[in-house]
Amino acid sequence: MTNVTIYVEDNPDPEDIRTVISKILQYNKGSYQDDDIAYPLGVFMRDAQGEIVGGLVGKTHWGWLFVSHLWVAESLRGQGYGQQLLLKAEQAAKQRGCGHAYLDTFSFQALGFYQSLGYQIFGVLPDYPPGHERYFLQKQIEN
Numbered sequence: 001m002t003n004v005t006i007y008v009e010d011n012p013d014p015e016d017i018r019t020v021i022s023k024i025l026q027y028n029k030g031s032y033q034d035d036d037i038a039y040p041l042g043v044f045m046r047d048a049q050g051e052i053v054g055g056l057v058g059k060t061h062w063g064w065l066f067v068s069h070l071w072v073a074e075s076l077r078g079q080g081y082g083q084q085l086l087l088k089a090e091q092a093a094k095q096r097g098c099g100h101a102y103l104d105t106f107s108f109q110a111l112g113f114y115q116s117l118g119y120q121i122f123g124v125l126p127d128y129p130p131g132h133e134r135y136f137l138q139k140q141i142e143n
Contacts, residue, residue, distance in 0.1 A: 039096065041065070043088045045072070045081060056085040058103075065093035065141070067103035070110075082110070086117060090141050101141055107133040 038061035045054035054072040072081045090101055105111055119137035128134045
């Protein structure tokens with residue numbers, strides 16, 4: 001390859017980002033039969049005023065649920081709401097044809113919580129962030 005220049009950009013143009021992602025998706029299409037659409041998933045908990053006091057954000061894709069964020073207001077923690085949010089998401093994922101789930105958490109967050117719900121560690125990044133670990137977990141969703 002000739003006349004190619006590589007640039008590092010601190011604030012890349014969103015269109016350039018979309019170009020790279022779309023090229024990867026085009027390449028990937030030759031490797032699988034299924035559609036490549038990821039479907040967003042949100043499970044929310046609201047108080048009497050309609051304010052969000054807990055929620056889970058993720059997506060389903062290729063038979064898997066990915067949980068990107070799970071949060072419960074501090075005043076409501078330890079009362080089973082996190083478990084309810086996660087189980088509702090797993091149930092919705094099953095209805096979408098998913099048989100597995102995955103997520104990540106940090107050593108200062110909720111590792112034990114996820115393990116108590118059947119999630120198993122499949123990877124660890126040590127010292128990420130410095131002084132902590134980042135854990136990657138998966139689970140087979142029960143039928």
